[in-house]
Amino acid sequence: MTLKVFIQTYGCQMNEADSEEMFLHLSARGAVRTDNLDEADAVLINTCTVRDHAEHRALSFLGRLCKWKRQNPQRIIIFAGCAAERLGKSVQKRYPHLNITAGAKGIEHFSDTLDKSALFPKAGQTAQASSGLSAYVTIMRGCNFNCTYCIVPSVRGPVKCLPAADILAEAKRKAQSGAKEITLLGQTVNAYQEGTVSFADLLNRVSEIPGVERVRFTSPHPIYFTPDFLKGVKDNPKIARHVHLPVQSGSTRVLQDMKRGYTREIFLEKVHALQTCGFEISTDIIVGFPTETEQDFQDTLTLVDQARFMAAYCFKYSPRQGTPAAQMQLLPQNILEERLDMLLNKVRGLAEAAYQRQVGTTQQVLMETPAKGRSSSNFWVQMPIAYEVGSVVSCKIDKAEETLLFARNEHD
Ligand code: 5AD
Ligand code: SF4
Numbered sequence: 001m002t003l004k005v006f007i008q009t010y011g012c013q014m015n016e017a018d019s020e021e022m023f024l025h026l027s028a029r030g031a032v033r034t035d036n037l038d039e040a041d042a043v044l045i046n047t048c049t050v051r052d053h054a055e056h057r058a059l060s061f062l063g064r065l066c067k068w069k070r071q072n073p074q075r076i077i078i079f080a081g082c083a084a085e086r087l088g089k090s091v092q093k094r095y096p097h098l099n100i101t102a103g104a105k106g107i108e109h110f111s112d113t114l115d116k117s118a119l120f121p122k123a124g125q126t127a128q129a130s131s132g133l134s135a136y137v138t139i140m141r142g143c144n145f146n147c148t149y150c151i152v153p154s155v156r157g158p159v160k161c162l163p164a165a166d167i168l169a170e171a172k173r174k175a176q177s178g179a180k181e182i183t184l185l186g187q188t189v190n191a192y193q194e195g196t197v198s199f200a201d202l203l204n205r206v207s208e209i210p211g212v213e214r215v216r217f218t219s220p221h222p223i224y225f226t227p228d229f230l231k232g233v234k235d236n237p238k239i240a241r242h243v244h245l246p247v248q249s250g251s252t253r254v255l256q257d258m259k260r261g262y263t264r265e266i267f268l269e270k271v272h273a274l275q276t277c278g279f280e281i282s283t284d285i286i287v288g289f290p291t292e293t294e295q296d297f298q299d300t301l302t303l304v305d306q307a308r309f310m311a312a313y314c315f316k317y318s319p320r321q322g323t324p325a326a327q328m329q330l331l332p333q334n335i336l337e338e339r340l341d342m343l344l345n346k347v348r349g350l351a352e353a354a355y356q357r358q359v360g361t362t363q364q365v366l367m368e369t370p371a372k373g374r375s376s377s378n379f380w381v382q383m384p385i386a387y388e389v390g391s392v393v394s395c396k397i398d399k400a401e402e403t404l405l406f407a408r409n410e411h412d
Pocket of ligand 1: 050051149150151246248284285286315316317318319320
């Protein structure tokens, strides 16, 4: 009998990629995917713990599955990822209906975990996923930083770079099964170094794989964007001109307390160097870090103006147990709420302004439907006529409406 698996993923793109990897091990044991919880025989919850809210959502889903399992006690529940790593055995105690926990550090051993559980048949050949237009390839796991607010290093462990040969083989497999766009993933993805292979080398090599039209990556850390990196990528148009570069705060003092390793000025320098090479920048910002004063918060607001981000994701500071910042006195919730509101007001217009800046430029658009595609800098573009999905079309941008660009074919 085929086993049907329902997969619920919380959190970042690393987690999306990990869910895919875990599913491959399940499919080697005869499982297929379902989007219908009622008909599922197993549920895989891949969790996030970066903020308390994310963990809470995963746990409340797990709680709701209690009833689902009571309907048929043969059903299987797998609790995986970052919250599973943090909570360890305690979650098993609290939720006795849970069958398997697989923490983020053990993703590579997921196949053994399934075997040990004896709940699945023996694995046949590990299936290869057929890729959509866009595919993820994990190039490193873990993080060597110790940002004082962040729980990631403790749940994902120190950096482990995957061998370049394995990464290239994986990207090639994905390209052969239809991927035109490859996104390289890692917690500090641009810290990648394996022997003599630098991150820029790796991007260039992936871009040379037949069928690959575009290479993206996420998430980088500002300090690794060196002049050498820019020199290594600037002449390669297949490397997407978009970088998601978390700043976290616009105040040098708060950045120091966060142990981010750069000042406001250094961050802005990096941003401008990237923008000079045509990169559009999006970012993450935390408001209400324990030592953030009104002036520090104002510095974050002015940084948003100066950096010309295309988008900013804003979060209220959430204390995470065991991190250095969790020892500090919290700011009152109403201050966090007020600052978040003010920041959200400020960032609301960023995308539209960025879309307007594209008018009059020439863009290479990777078609995702016959009518619409994405530019190298990740803007949506509507084409005047239909094109083959997966093809790259060069076009001039005529106008922008909200968050959509309209193109004229260059060869008309
Ligand atoms: N509180 C709030 N936001 C956080 N992030 C990481 N840790 C915390 C925390 N303790 C945010 C950062 C990071 C993004 C993935 O989540 O902005 O870039
Ligand atoms: Fe967390 Fe800092 Fe590592 Fe990013 S670089 S995962 S914020 S510790």
